[in-house]
Amino acid sequence: MEDYILRATACDGTIRAVAAVTTNMVREAQNIHGLTPVASAALGRTMTAAALMSRFLKGSKDTLTIQIKGDGPLGGIVVVTDSDANVRGYVNNPLVYLPLNEMGKLDVAGAVGRTGYLNVIKDMGLKEPYIGYVDLVSGEIAEDITYYFAYSEQTPSVVALGVLTNSTDIISASGGFIIQLMPGVDEGAIDMIEGKLASLPAVTTLLSEGKTPEDILNMILEGKNLKIVEKAGCRYRCNCSRERMERNIMSLGKKELVSIANEQHGAEAQCHFCNSKYWFTEQELLSFAGEK
Numbered sequence: 001m002e003d004y005i006l007r008a009t010a011c012d013g014t015i016r017a018v019a020a021v022t023t024n025m026v027r028e029a030q031n032i033h034g035l036t037p038v039a040s041a042a043l044g045r046t047m048t049a050a051a052l053m054s055r056f057l058k059g060s061k062d063t064l065t066i067q068i069k070g071d072g073p074l075g076g077i078v079v080v081t082d083s084d085a086n087v088r089g090y091v092n093n094p095l096v097y098l099p100l101n102e103m104g105k106l107d108v109a110g111a112v113g114r115t116g117y118l119n120v121i122k123d124m125g126l127k128e129p130y131i132g133y134v135d136l137v138s139g140e141i142a143e144d145i146t147y148y149f150a151y152s153e154q155t156p157s158v159v160a161l162g163v164l165t166n167s168t169d170i171i172s173a174s175g176g177f178i179i180q181l182m183p184g185v186d187e188g189a190i191d192m193i194e195g196k197l198a199s200l201p202a203v204t205t206l207l208s209e210g211k212t213p214e215d216i217l218n219m220i221l222e223g224k225n226l227k228i229v230e231k232a233g234c235r236y237r238c239n240c241s242r243e244r245m246e247r248n249i250m251s252l253g254k255k256e257l258v259s260i261a262n263e264q265h266g267a268e269a270q271c272h273f274c275n276s277k278y279w280f281t282e283q284e285l286l287s288f289a290g291e292k
């Protein structure tokens, strides 16, 4: 199945919903970074959240970044998406291995850590980006994103994210959904949705049964004037280039550039998101430093 995201409304627009299947995107992340199962789940859940949240961006050039920094062995997670759901990301320690948790699930909270913070940065082309900052509530990521929506955006939300690996540690399914209550939502609708969600199987169970984003939205919002308003693709895509790397290298400053040029006669810069390597010669470094 191709990766895609559905955006929908229900209850005459007082509920908005997005649901996605992101298996290929997360598999690509696993291939690029050599992620262990628990690192795949942590990065995959965060990438899925970013892909879903990309549907809420207003401008075509807007970008959204999720940064999670917990006190667990994974170190940190950085995920960036544009408004077309071109998503990229990395974790600080892709080789974290942890035994399954007491529920027999990948121990994402154990890898991320239960203490730390989550940032959502939205660059909307304004002078300053929007930055929402919350403390982690569980390190399981979906709950942390739920808390972010409630606290930073004042939008009551249900967030479910799931990544499954098979017996050979390869991603077999990934996806999730976000349901949000908008101003003016009917109390009866809230009760109905809470009832549906209470009996809804875990998102990993739904995905492993082959349920599609359409199926999942129908299970929650059927009979509530559910309208699919958009179907969009999503994918792993890095936008690094030699020019971007050049800007990173230049930001080291003149003194540092001259010293690297003199001592190492060149420098290699590696993209965190896709591991592409860019080599800069001694001459280039000196010219960046203004010493030509």
Ligand code: ZN
Pocket (backbone or CB within 6 Å): 238, 239, 240, 241, 271, 272, 273, 274, 275, 276
């Ligand atoms: Zn890259």
